Amino acid sequence: MKVAFQTDVGQQRQNNQDYVGFYTNKSGAQFAIVADGMGGHLGGDVASEMAVSHIGYEFERTDDTDIESMVKWLIFELQKENKHILAKANQYDDLFGMGTTLVAVLISGANYLVANIGDSRVYRFRNNELRQLTEDHSLVNELVKQGELTEEAAKHHPQKNIITRTLGVSQDVDADVTIYEFEPDDYLLLCTDGLTNMVDDEQIKTTLMTPTSLEEKCAALIQQANDAGGLDNITALILHQTGEEGAR
Amino acid sequence: MMETGYAVNGRYQIIRPIGEGGMANVYLAQDLILDRQVAVKVLRLDLRNDPNTVRRFKREALATTELNHPNIVSIYDVGEENSMQYIVMEYVKGTDLKKYIVEHFPIPYQRVVDIMTEILSAVENAHAHDIIHRDLKPQNILVDEAGNVKISDFGIAIALSETAMTQTNTLLGSLHYLSPEQARGSMATKRSDIYSLGIILYEMLTGMVPFEGESAVSIAIKHFQDAVPPVRDYDPRIPQALENVVLKATAKDPDERYSDVGQMTTDLSTSLSASRAHEPKFVPSQGDMGETKVIPALDPEGITRQNDAPEAKPKDETEVKDDQKKKQPHKKSKRKWWFVGLGVVLLVMLGVFAAYAMQGSEVTVPDVTDMTQENATAALTADKLKVGKIQKTTSNKYSKGHVILSTPGKGMHVKSGSTVDLTISTGRKKYEIEDYTDKPFTDVSTLLKQKGLTVVRKYQSSRSVASGLILDQSIAAGEKVVPSKTTITLTVSSGKPSITLRNLSNYTKQAVQDYVDDVGLTVTFSEDYSNTIDEGLVISQSPGSGASIQEGANINVVLSKGKKAPATKSFTKSITIPFDNSLATSQSSTSSSSESGDSSSTSSSSSSTSTATTNKITIYLEDSTHSIMSVYKEMTITADTTVELPFTIKADQAGRFRILRNGQEILSDDHVTN
Numbered sequence: 001m002k003v004a005f006q007t008d009v010g011q012q013r014q015n016n017q018d019y020v021g022f023y024t025n026k027s028g029a030q031f032a033i034v035a036d037g038m039g040g041h042l043g044g045d046v047a048s049e050m051a052v053s054h055i056g057y058e059f060e061r062t063d064d065t066d067i068e069s070m071v072k073w074l075i076f077e078l079q080k081e082n083k084h085i086l087a088k089a090n091q092y093d094d095l096f097g098m099g100t101t102l103v104a105v106l107i108s109g110a111n112y113l114v115a116n117i118g119d120s121r122v123y124r125f126r127n128n129e130l131r132q133l134t135e136d137h138s139l140v141n142e143l144v145k146q147g148e149l150t151e152e153a154a155k156h157h158p159q160k161n162i163i164t165r166t167l168g169v170s171q172d173v174d175a176d177v178t179i180y181e182f183e184p185d186d187y188l189l190l191c192t193d194g195l196t197n198m199v200d201d202e203q204i205k206t207t208l209m210t211p212t213s214l215e216e217k218c219a220a221l222i223q224q225a226n227d228a229g230g231l232d233n234i235t236a237l238i239l240h241q242t243g244e245e246g247a248r
Numbered sequence: 249m250m251e252t253g254y255a256v257n258g259r260y261q262i263i264r265p266i267g268e269g270g271m272a273n274v275y276l277a278q279d280l281i282l283d284r285q286v287a288v289k290v291l292r293l294d295l296r297n298d299p300n301t302v303r304r305f306k307r308e309a310l311a312t313t314e315l316n317h318p319n320i321v322s323i324y325d326v327g328e329e330n331s332m333q334y335i336v337m338e339y340v341k342g343t344d345l346k347k348y349i350v351e352h353f354p355i356p357y358q359r360v361v362d363i364m365t366e367i368l369s370a371v372e373n374a375h376a377h378d379i380i381h382r383d384l385k386p387q388n389i390l391v392d393e394a395g396n397v398k399i400s401d402f403g404i405a406i407a408l409s410e411t412a413m414t415q416t417n418t419l420l421g422s423l424h425y426l427s428p429e430q431a432r433g434s435m436a437t438k439r440s441d442i443y444s445l446g447i448i449l450y451e452m453l454t455g456m457v458p459f460e461g462e463s464a465v466s467i468a469i470k471h472f473q474d475a476v477p478p479v480r481d482y483d484p485r486i487p488q489a490l491e492n493v494v495l496k497a498t499a500k501d502p503d504e505r506y507s508d509v510g511q512m513t514t515d516l517s518t519s520l521s522a523s524r525a526h527e528p529k530f531v532p533s534q535g536d537m538g539e540t541k542v543i544p545a546l547d548p549e550g551i552t553r554q555n556d557a558p559e560a561k562p563k564d565e566t567e568v569k570d571d572q573k574k575k576q577p578h579k580k581s582k583r584k585w586w587f588v589g590l591g592v593v594l595l596v597m598l599g600v601f602a603a604y605a606m607q608g609s610e611v612t613v614p615d616v617t618d619m620t621q622e623n624a625t626a627a628l629t630a631d632k633l634k635v636g637k638i639q640k641t642t643s644n645k646y647s648k649g650h651v652i653l654s655t656p657g658k659g660m661h662v663k664s665g666s667t668v669d670l671t672i673s674t675g676r677k678k679y680e681i682e683d684y685t686d687k688p689f690t691d692v693s694t695l696l697k698q699k700g701l702t703v704v705r706k707y708q709s710s711r712s713v714a715s716g717l718i719l720d721q722s723i724a725a726g727e728k729v730v731p732s733k734t735t736i737t738l739t740v741s742s743g744k745p746s747i748t749l750r751n752l753s754n755y756t757k758q759a760v761q762d763y764v765d766d767v768g769l770t771v772t773f774s775e776d777y778s779n780t781i782d783e784g785l786v787i788s789q790s791p792g793s794g795a796s797i798q799e800g801a802n803i804n805v806v807l808s809k810g811k812k813a814p815a816t817k818s819f820t821k822s823i824t825i826p827f828d829n830s831l832a833t834s835q836s837s838t839s840s841s842s843e844s845g846d847s848s849s850t851s852s853s854s855s856s857t858s859t860a861t862t863n864k865i866t867i868y869l870e871d872s873t874h875s876i877m878s879v880y881k882e883m884t885i886t887a888d889t890t891v892e893l894p895f896t897i898k899a900d901q902a903g904r905f906r907i908l909r910n911g912q913e914i915l916s917d918d919h920v921t922n
Contacts, residue, residue: 068704068722072735075702091378113704127748127794174697178705179737 001030001107004214005237008222010194011230017044018192018235019100023056026063029070031056032237033104036120036192038166047085047100047168054081055104067111071177074106074115078173085168099168102175103134103190105239112188116176118163121196123204124180125187130205133188135176137165188239191221194232198225214238250275250290257329260288260336276339279324286324287340291333302333312402314377319370321390321400337400342393345386345448353455354483357490357520360452364445364516366397371445372509374402375438382436384444385425386451424457428472428500439502442512446476446497446505453494454482472500475532489524490516499532533659613668615658616651621672624651628668636667640674644732648675676730683725684718689740692718700731707742711799715743744799751793752805755786760805768799777812784808816872818896819922823915825865825907827887862886863909870904871895880905895920 009016017037024030035051037044055077064070089095101118114122116134119141124131135141139162140154165174187208195204199221207220218236225234250273255261260277266287267274277288291302306326313323325336345363349355355363367389374381381388381402390398427443430436450458458477459470476498479491493516499505506512518524614631616624625635636655646652655669656662679699684692693703713719722737723729729736747767752760757773764771781787787806791797862884870876873896881891895903903920906913 068735068737071704071737072702075735090376093376127796128792129795176705177703178707180707 002214002240002242003030003032003237004218005032005034005190005235006215006218006222007235008226008230008233010233011226013233015045016233017048018194018233019045019048019052020190020235020237021052021056022237023059025059026061027065029062029065029106029108031059031104031106032188032190032239033102034120034190034192034235034237035103035167036101036118036194036233036235038099038101038163044098044100046088046095047098050085050088051081051100051102051167054084059106065108067106067108067113067179070106070108071113071179074104074113075173075175075177078102078115078117078167078175082167082171082173086171089168097169099166101163101192102167105188105190107182107239110182111179112182113177113179117165117167117174120190120192123189123191125189125205125208126183126185128205128209130201130208133178133180136163137174137176138163182241184241186241188241190235190237190239192233192235194230194234195221195225195236197232198228198230198234208238214240255280256288256290256332256334257327260286260334262288272335277336279336285339285341287321287337289335289337306333312379315374315379315402317370317373319366319397319399320373320402321398338398340390340392340398340400342391345389345391345397345452348391349386349452349455355452357453357486360449361490361516361520363391363397363452364449365513367399367445367448368509368513368516370397370399371441372513374399375441375509380436380438381441381444382430383425384441384448386448389448423467423471424459426468426471427502429502437502438508439505442497442505442509443502445509445512446494449497450476450479450494453479453486453490458498478529487520487525488529489521489527490519492527492530493519495530495532501533504532533657610661611664613654613656613658613660613662616654616668616670617658618646618650620649621651621670624654624670628654632664633662634665634667636669639669639671641671642675642677643673644676646673648673676732678728679731679734681721681723681725681727681729681736684721684738686713686717688716689718689738690716692738696736701729702735704735704737706737706739708739709743709745710741711744713741715741717741746796746798748796749789749791749793749803752786752789753793754781756784757786757807760786764803769797770800770802772802772804773807774804775807775809777810778808779811781808783810815899816896817899817922818894821893821895821903821905821920821922822890823893823905823907824888824890825863825885825909825915827863827885827889828909831863831910864911865889866908866911867891867893868904868906868908869893869895871897872901876904876906895922897921 003022005020005022007016007018007020018035019037020034022030022032033052033056035048037046037048055074058077062070062073064073085099089098101120102115103118103120103122104115105122106113106115114133116122117137119136119138120134121136122133124133142164144151144154167173189204189208203224204221207217207224210217210220212220217238221236222234250256250262250265252262252264256277259280261280263276263278263285265273266276272289272291275288275290277286278284279286306328310326313326316322321340322338323335324338327334327336343351371381371384379402381399383401384399388399388401390400392398425444425447427436427440430440447458459467459474461467461470476495479494480486480488493512496515497505497512506515611631611633613633614627616627619627621638628635641652643652650673652671652673654671656666662668679701689705693705696703708719710719717740718738719741720739723734747769750763752763755763760771760773776787778787785808787808789806790804797803863886865883865885866879867881867883868876868878869880874880880893883889883891893905897903897920902918904918905916905920907915
C-alpha cells in the first residue's frame with residue numbers, strides 16, 4: 001500500500017479548514033482520514049483538526065486487525081469525538097456551531113472499510129473506471145435521491161454546500177460504513193469538495209492513469225482545482241494497492 | 249505590605265490598601281500608562297514560595313481574562329515582579345453587596361430582582377465559558393456608586409482551595425453560601441453556584457443568611473440537613489413565586505435545582521408578576537442526600553452503612569462530568585475536601601441520630617435507587633420497612649436487577665413497618681432483530697439507525713438477488729439486542745458477479761464465442777475492413793479490455809473483413825463522334841493510296857466505293873477493368889454519332905480513351921474524371 005496526500009488553501013480562502021492524516025496502528029493496519037471543517041467564527045479548522053488528530057492518535061494505539069471489530073472501534077471514536085467537538089463548541093463563543101465532514105478508510109489486509117459523514121468523498125479507481133464509493137450527505141444529493149433534482153441541476157445548485165450530516169453540531173452521529181475488498185492495482189482517492197467541485201471525473205481519471213508518482217498525482221489534482229478557480233480548500237489523499245500484500 | 253507610591257512593574261503606582269484576603273492583598277493603584285485607577289491584587293507573601301500556588305494563581309487569573317461582561321470585574325493584566333504575583337483589575341469604586349445589604353435593608357423587591365438579574369447575567373456568562381465561580385458570596389459582589397453590580401474573584405476560589413493551608417479560612421468565610429455537595433467534598437458544579445445564588449437572594453430578601461451556627465461544622469450540617477426557611481416566614485408580603493426561586497435554587501439535591509442560570513433568570517424575571525400570585529409553594533423532596541439517610545435508632549448495622557458515604561459519589565461525579573469535564577486539576581482539591589467532608593459526615597451522622605430519636609416510630613424511606621434487589625431489601629428491612637410488590641420493567645438507565653424506583657419514594661415519611669413496592673430493571677430496552685434478507689438495504693438501514701443500531705454495509709455479488717437487496721445479516725432474526733450497543737453488518741447484493749474483460753485482440757470469432765460462453769456473457773459481432781488486422785480476427789471490443797461488467801451482459805466485438813478494396817466510382821462519358829462525309833470518299837482514296845501498296849487492286853477500289861458512305865470508328869478505353877491496349881469497341885457510323893462510354897475507376901485515378909476514325913485518332917482524353 002502506497003499513500004500520498006496534500007492539502008491546499010486554494011485561491012479564495014484565507015485559511016485552510018481541511019485536515020488530512022494517515023496513521024498506522026501497532027499491528028500494521030492503516031487509517032486514512034480527511035476532514036473538511038465548517039462553521040464557527042474560527043471553528044472550522046479546529047473541528048477538522050480535532051477529528052483527524054484525535055481519532056488518528058487513538059488509532060495508533062490500537063492493535064486490532066479484524067475489520068469488523070475495527071468498525072465498532074471507529075463508530076465509538078466518532079461518537080466520542082462528536083461529543084468532544086460539541087463540548088468545545090459550546091465552551092468558546094468563537095467556536096460555536098463548528099463541525100466537520102469526515103471520510104475515513106481503514107485498511108486491514110485485503111479488506112478496507114469506508115466511513116463517511118458529510119460531503120467529502122472516497123473514489124475507487126479500478127480497471128479504468130472511477131467510482132464514487134461514498135454517498136454525499138448533502139441537501140442537494142438528498143433531493144436527487146428523492147427524484148426532486150436531476151444530477152445535472154445538482155451540479156450547479158446554489159445550495160450544494162448545505163450538508164445534512166456532520167461530526168459536531170448535533171448530538172447524533174450518523175456515519176455510513178461499508179466494507180470492501182481490495183483488488184490488485186486499486187486506487188482510492190479521499191478528497192474534499194474543494195476538489196470535486198472544481199475538477200470533473202474525467203480529469204481525475206486521467207490524472208490517476210498518468211504514469212506519475214502518487215505525490216505528483218496529488219499535486220496535479222490540486223493544481224487542476226486551483227486552475228479552475230480554487231474556490232475552496234482542496235485536499236487529496238491517494239492510496240494505491242500495489243498488489244503484493246493485498247492480493248489473495 | 250507594599251508601600252504607598254511604589255510602582256509595581258514601574259506601571260501600577262500603589263495609592264492605598266483596600267482589602268486583605270485569605271490569599272492576597274488588594275491595593276488601589278494608578279495605572280501610569282493608561283492613566284486610570286486600578287485594583288492590584290498581590291499574592292500573599294507566605295504563599296509565594298509554593299510553586300503550585302503560583303502556577304494556579306496565574307492560570308486561574310488568565311482563565312478569568314476570557315470573561316468580558318459588564319457585571320464581571322475585568323482583569324487587565326497578570327504579572328510577576330521579583331517573584332511577586334499580581335493581578336491588575338478594574339477598580340470598582342463603591343462597596344460590596346454584604347455592606348450594601350446592611351446599609352440598605354429592607355431593599356425593595358424590584359431592586360432585589362434587578363440586582364439578582366445582574367448577578368445572574370454575569371454568572372451565566374462565566375458558565376458559558378465553563379468557569380464556575382465556586383465561591384459566590386456577597387463579599388465577592390461589588391456594587392459601584394451608580395448601583396451597578398460587578399462580580400469579582402472568578403476562578404480564584406479553586407486556586408485557593410488547592411492550597412492546603414488556606415483551605416479552612418475560605419471554608420469559614422464562605423460557608424454560609426456553600427452548597428451541600430461542596431461542603432461534603434464533591435466537586436463544585438454550575439448547580440453549586442446556583443445554590444450560592446439562592447442563598448444570596450435569601451439574604452437580600454431577609455437581611456440575613458438562612459443558617460447560622462457557632463462553628464463551620466454546625467453551619468455545614470444545617471446546609472445538609474435543614475430546609476432553607478421560607479422567606480415568607482420572615483416577610484409574608486414576599487410573593488410566593490419569588491420565594492420559590494430561593495427554594496428551588498437551594499434544593500439539597502442538585503438535580504432539583506435550576507438546571508442552568510438562564511432558567512433561574514427566566515423564573516426570577518416574572519416572580520413579581522401578578523399572574524403568578526397564586527403559585528403553589530415549591531417543595532423539594534427531602535432526605536435525598538445519600539449521607540443523610542435516616543438511621544434506625546440504636547441499630548449498629550445502620551452505622552456501618554452510614555460509613556458507606558462514598559456510595560453517593562457516583563451521582564456527583566456524573567454531574568461533574570456534564571458540567572466541567574475540562575477542569576482536570578480539581579482532582580487534588582477534591583481529595584482534600586473529602587477529608588474535611590468525611591469529618592462533617594460523621595458529625596451529621598450523630599445529628600441524624602438525635603433527630604431520629606425524637607421522631608419515634610416514623611421512618612423515612614431510604615434511597616434504594618440503583619441498589620440490587622437484595623441490597624434494597626436489606627436496606628428497607630434495616631429501616632424497619634417491608635418489601636411490598638415487585639414490578640419489573642426495562643430501563644436504559646439502571647442495570648438489570650437494580651431498583652428503578654420505590655413506592656413510596658425516597659425521603660417519604662412513613663410509619664415503621666410499612667411496605668415499600670419496588671420497580672426492578674430488567675435491563676435495557678431490547679430490540680428484536682427481524683429477517684431482512686431480500687429487503688432493500690436503504691430501507692432497512694434507515695429503520696435500524698432510527699432504532700439506534702449501528703449499521704455496516706458489506707457488498708457481495710449474487711446471481712439470484714438483485715443489486716441493493718440484503719443477502720445476509722450478521723445478527724440472526726429473532727435475536728434481541730440493545731440497540732445502542734449493537735453493530736449489525738448487512739451483506740448487500742452488488743448484483744451479478746462482475747467479470748474483468750479479457751483483451752480479445754486477434755481472437756478468432758470462434759475463440760471469442762468460446763470465451764463469452766465460458767464466462768457467461770453474450771456477444772454481438774460486426775465486421776469491418778482492416779489494413780492491419782487479418783481477416784476473421786478481432787479488431788476491437790466494447791467495453792474495452794480490463795473493464796468490469798456484470799455476468800450476463802452483452803459485449804460488442806468487431807471482426808476484420810481484411811483489407812478494404814479502395815473505393816471506385818463509375819460514370820459514363822458522352823462523346824460525340826463526328827461523321828466525315830468527304831472522308832468517306834477521300835478516305836477511300838487516301839485509304840487506297842495508303843493501302844495501294846498492298847491492295848492496288850480493283851477490288852480495293854470497288855470495296856472503297858462500297859464503303860464510301862460510312863466511317864469506321866475504333867474506340868480504346870482504359871479504366872479499372874479495361875486496358876487502353878485492347879479495343880473496347882468497333883463500329884461504323886453514317887452520321888455524327890454520340891456514344892456513351894462507361895468508366896469504373898478508383899477514386900484517385902483517371903480513365904483514358906482514344907477514338908480512331910478510319911484508323912486516324914480524332915478524339916482522345918488521358919484524364920477522364922466525372
